[in-house]
Amino acid sequence: MLSEFDLIKHYFQRPGRAGRATLGIGDDCALLTPTPGMQTAISSDMLVEGRHFFAGEDPARLGHKALAVNLSDLAAMGARPVGFTLALALPAANRDWLAGFSQGLFALADAFDIELIGGDTTKGPLNICITVFGEVRPGQALRRGAAQAGDDIWISGTLGDARLALAGYRLELPQPLDAASLQAAAARMHTPSPRVALGLLLAQQGIAHAAIDISDGLVGDLGHILHASALGATLDLDALPAGPVLAAQDIALRRAYCAAGGDDYELCFTAPASARAAVLAAADSVATPVTRVGAIDAASGLRLVDAQGLPLQLKLDSFDHFTS
Amino acid sequence: MLSEFDLIKHYFQRPGRAGRATLGIGDDCALLTPTPGMQTAISSDMLVEGRHFFAGEDPARLGHKALAVNLSDLAAMGARPVGFTLALALPAANRDWLAGFSQGLFALADAFDIELIGGDTTKGPLNICITVFGEVRPGQALRRGAAQAGDDIWISGTLGDARLALAGYRLELPQPLDAASLQAAAARMHTPSPRVALGLLLAQQGIAHAAIDISDGLVGDLGHILHASALGATLDLDALPAGPVLAAQDIALRRAYCAAGGDDYELCFTAPASARAAVLAAADSVATPVTRVGAIDAASGLRLVDAQGLPLQLKLDSFDHFTS
Numbered sequence: 345m346l347s348e349f350d351l352i353k354h355y356f357q358r359p360g361r362a363g364r365a366t367l368g369i370g371d372d373c374a375l376l377t378p379t380p381g382m383q384t385a386i387s388s389d390m391l392v393e394g395r396h397f398f399a400g401e402d403p404a405r406l407g408h409k410a411l412a413v414n415l416s417d418l419a420a421m422g423a424r425p426v427g428f429t430l431a432l433a434l435p436a437a438n439r440d441w442l443a444g445f446s447q448g449l450f451a452l453a454d455a456f457d458i459e460l461i462g463g464d465t466t467k468g469p470l471n472i473c474i475t476v477f478g479e480v481r482p483g484q485a486l487r488r489g490a491a492q493a494g495d496d497i498w499i500s501g502t503l504g505d506a507r508l509a510l511a512g513y514r515l516e517l518p519q520p521l522d523a524a525s526l527q528a529a530a531a532r533m534h535t536p537s538p539r540v541a542l543g544l545l546l547a548q549q550g551i552a553h554a555a556i557d558i559s560d561g562l563v564g565d566l567g568h569i570l571h572a573s574a575l576g577a578t579l580d581l582d583a584l585p586a587g588p589v590l591a592a593q594d595i596a597l598r599r600a601y602c603a604a605g606g607d608d609y610e611l612c613f614t615a616p617a618s619a620r621a622a623v624l625a626a627a628d629s630v631a632t633p634v635t636r637v638g639a640i641d642a643a644s645g646l647r648l649v650d651a652q653g654l655p656l657q658l659k660l661d662s663f664d665h666f667t668s
Numbered sequence: 669m670l671s672e673f674d675l676i677k678h679y680f681q682r683p684g685r686a687g688r689a690t691l692g693i694g695d696d697c698a699l700l701t702p703t704p705g706m707q708t709a710i711s712s713d714m715l716v717e718g719r720h721f722f723a724g725e726d727p728a729r730l731g732h733k734a735l736a737v738n739l740s741d742l743a744a745m746g747a748r749p750v751g752f753t754l755a756l757a758l759p760a761a762n763r764d765w766l767a768g769f770s771q772g773l774f775a776l777a778d779a780f781d782i783e784l785i786g787g788d789t790t791k792g793p794l795n796i797c798i799t800v801f802g803e804v805r806p807g808q809a810l811r812r813g814a815a816q817a818g819d820d821i822w823i824s825g826t827l828g829d830a831r832l833a834l835a836g837y838r839l840e841l842p843q844p845l846d847a848a849s850l851q852a853a854a855a856r857m858h859t860p861s862p863r864v865a866l867g868l869l870l871a872q873q874g875i876a877h878a879a880i881d882i883s884d885g886l887v888g889d890l891g892h893i894l895h896a897s898a899l900g901a902t903l904d905l906d907a908l909p910a911g912p913v914l915a916a917q918d919i920a921l922r923r924a925y926c927a928a929g930g931d932d933y934e935l936c937f938t939a940p941a942s943a944r945a946a947v948l949a950a951a952d953s954v955a956t957p958v959t960r961v962g963a964i965d966a967a968s969g970l971r972l973v974d975a976q977g978l979p980l981q982l983k984l985d986s987f988d989h990f991t992s
Contacts, residue, residue, distance in 0.1 A: 370896065371812050372744035372880060373709035373802070378702040385697035386785065388799060390755035392792030420696035431714035431797045461710065464797075468716030473755045473788075473797035475712060478697070488695050556696060572694065 346437040348465055355446040356430065356460055374462035376427060382479040384426075387417035393470035398513075403441045405534040406472070407448030413559065414476040415456060415538035416609040420557035422486040422547020423478030425540060427461040428453070431475075433468030456540060484547045486555035486613065489572035493642040495553055495614035497577060498623060498634050500542055503562060504598065505587025506533035507605025517597075521589070529589040536609035541630040543611060551622045555613035561604035563646065566612055570646060579603070579638040581658070582651035599658060603648070614640055670761040672789055679770040680754065680784055698786035700751060706803040708750075711741035717794035722837075727765045729858040730796070731772030737883065738800040739780060739862035740933040744881035746810040746871020747802030749864060751785040752777070755799075757792030780864060808871045810879035810937065813896035817966040819877055819938035821901060822947060822958050824866055827886060828922065829911025830857035831929025841921075845913070853913040860933035865954040867935060875946045879937035885928035887970065890936055894970060903927075903962040905982070906975035923982060927972070938964055 346354075357369045367375040378384060391410050393399055411428065418425050430449070434441075453459060458476075509529035512521045521529065539557075546552035554573060556565045562584070570577055582595075584602035591598065615623050620636070627634040641647070648656045670678075681693045691699040702708060715734050717723055735752065742749050754773070758765075777783060782800075833853035836845045845853065863881075870876035878897060880889045886908070894901055906919075908926035915922065939947050944960070951958040965971070972980045 367809070367811065372741040373711040373747060373809075375745075375804070375809055376708040376710065377806070378706075378708060380704065382702075384700040384702055384708065386700065386753060386799075386801070387697040388753040388755045388787050388797070390757055390788045390790055390792075390795070390797060392757050392790055392795075395790060395792050417696040421699075423697060429710060429712040429799060431712045431799075433714055433716050433795060463712050464714045466714055466716055466719060468714075468719050468795065469793040471714070471716075471757060471792065471795045471797075473712070473714060473795075475710075475753060475755075475799040477708075477710070480699070482701070485691070485697075485699055487691065 346439065351437050351442065351465055355442040368459065368461045374429065376461065376477065379479055381481070383482050383485065385418055385421045385423035385478040385480050385485065386475065387414055388473065388475040389414050389417070390471060390473040403444030404448030407445040408452045408535050410472045410474050411449055411452045412536045412538050413609060414474045415540055416536065416557040416559070418476055418478040419538050419540040419543035420486065420555045420611055421478065421480060422484060422543045422555065423480040424544055425456045425458045426477045426479055427458050428474055428476040430460055430463040431473040432463065432465045433471040434465065435467070435470060480547060484550070486543065486547050486552055488554055488556055488569050491554035491569050491573035491575055491614040491640045492616065493575055493640055494617060495640040496617055496620065496636050497566070497579065497638040497640060498613050498615060499562070499585060499637050500539045500611040500627070500632050500634050502585045502587040503558065503608050503610060504590040504601035504605045505529040506536070506607035507601040508587065508590045508593065509533045510607070525589045529587065532587055533607055536607070538609060539611045539632060542627060542632045545626040545630060546613060549622065549626060551619050551626055552613040552615045555611055558608040558610050558612050559606065561606040562602065562612060563604045567646060569612070569614065576641040576644040576646060577638055578641055578647040578649060580651065581648050581656055583635065583637045585633070585635040599656070603658065670763065675761050675766065675789055679766040692783065692785045698753065700785070700801065703803055705805070707806050707809065709742055709745045709747035709802040709804050709809065710799065711738055712797065712799040713738050713741070714795060714797040727768030728772030731769040732776045732859050734796045734798050735773055735776045736860045736862050737933060738798045739864055740860065740881040740883070742800055742802040743862050743864040743867035744810065744879045744935055745802065745804060746808060746867045746879065747804040748868055749780045749782045750801045750803055751782050752798050752800040754784055754787040755797040756787065756789050757795040758789065759791070759794060804871060808874070810867065810871050810876050812878055812880055812893050815878035815893050815897035815899055815938040815964045816940065817899055817964055818941065819964040820941055820944065820960050821890070821903065821962040821964060822937050822939060823886070823909060823961050824863045824935040824951070824956050824958050826909045826911040827882065827932050827934060828914040828925035828929045829853040830860070830931035831925040832911065832914045832917065833857045834931070849913045853911065856911060857931055860931070862933060863935045863956060866951060866956045869950040869954060870937060873946065873950060875943050875950055876937040876939045879935055882932040882934050882936050883930065885930040886926065886936060887928045891970060893936070893938065900965040900968040900970060901962055902965055902971040902973060904975065905972050905980055907959065907961045909957070909959040923980070927982065
């Protein structure tokens, strides 16, 4: 029988790898020494089996995703990741599951040079709660309320393939995806890439005004920027960069899943029109494609238009955990 | 239907109460501005229904306890609480439950002048994950590995009443408790008092060497100090300060529940014998009783003795989430 302390020691404690923590796993608290003059950015996300991922999900993918969705919040703030805590409720201490989960988790942690500094493990319905810590220089954080009228709206990467994969798994598509397409789309759902490098550059160089990461669907998440900034926007649905698999689907599906698919973990950010060249140069320097998809308006409300600028009426619901 | 955003807004967002956070609930990350020169202490605890609390537990008590167990970790580190995040999985968005939970949570938060700065809410089996942040001066944190041979071992407050209440609820006692006794003991289980003021003084004044909070039972938790410090100890079981309800029980129960009851959230700390007067003065100044219960030995192993110093053989298991 694997005890709680053995479990932590074998799967989550990496001796000599406390990273930037003065004290890591194995005390009442972890201790971080903040870089002088920097603010600490903190975000917490909880993933529940059957809600955020399928029962029986591959544990390595789950380890990746649980950390990735949190890093995506740091990216949207323009913060540099420093470390994270993990609280984990498990139905049982299954060695294969733990080995896979920790492998996926630490592979992504290593890619961003951050370390697990503490947490908790307990028995219970599978639940993964990660809290990430990052650093950002005062005044540089990309806040939701900082959009300005006339700003361009930009999207990193592509949208909608994660939602397409979900529809594929659920057999909700008019025409099923072939196996290769489903696999390609599903990779976006299972192993999102947090846009940390792009977020950092946009913040450090003062290029972007507001940013958010697209987790619940672009229209809903952009709505948070508009609400916090007390502004409106016009969004060109046909300019939205569809994922490569979704791009082969019909236009109604493309529009719907790009605009409100969710689970994209791309950045939506605003920047003044005068910064277009700087945005493209920053994106290019971190090999992250970006697409200009609309503009922030002084008039409140979100106007959806097509490639000709004509209004589109789409019934687009953002995901809500308690009403859906 | 209460949406996720309405839920956060109505029950967890307190306008103008971001406390020491530069940016609180409502952005991708919270932003904390660390006090220059201080380290950040971080702890995360996850409470699962049916595991850490009974199904149907009073939500206000649960709000208190979920934060209290985390503050207790800061106390054991000698850190001053600064803020916390809350990730919450709920089977449904029940208004009465949310009102009670947030009332209990914020009452304790206000008592320690800290604020909720961010988090996550989702649907799922009831699970409460709080991550707390505190500050401590470099070199002052009370680490588990800092005990020294010859140190006294001290306990704050009293032990065992929470475990006695659990046994009472489970009808495991040879003689049932009367209603008033059960209620008094249960108050220790439901609404523990984190020993933040005492921990702070012990750290700031450099009085204590090592500390831990007693959550899984004294013997097991003291064992973490011994393991981390590579030392042993002699513990006088009859010196352990039994809670007022447990004190009226027979000696075997007193010893067992004081030594390994769990859920006490008192501090176990070590300090040199030369600091006895300082320990007592510090404890007195924050109105927290302390009791000297043993000594740290150079020889490894934990020796349990009675009031006469004679060895006691007790089968004492510390709580483990995956083997019990």
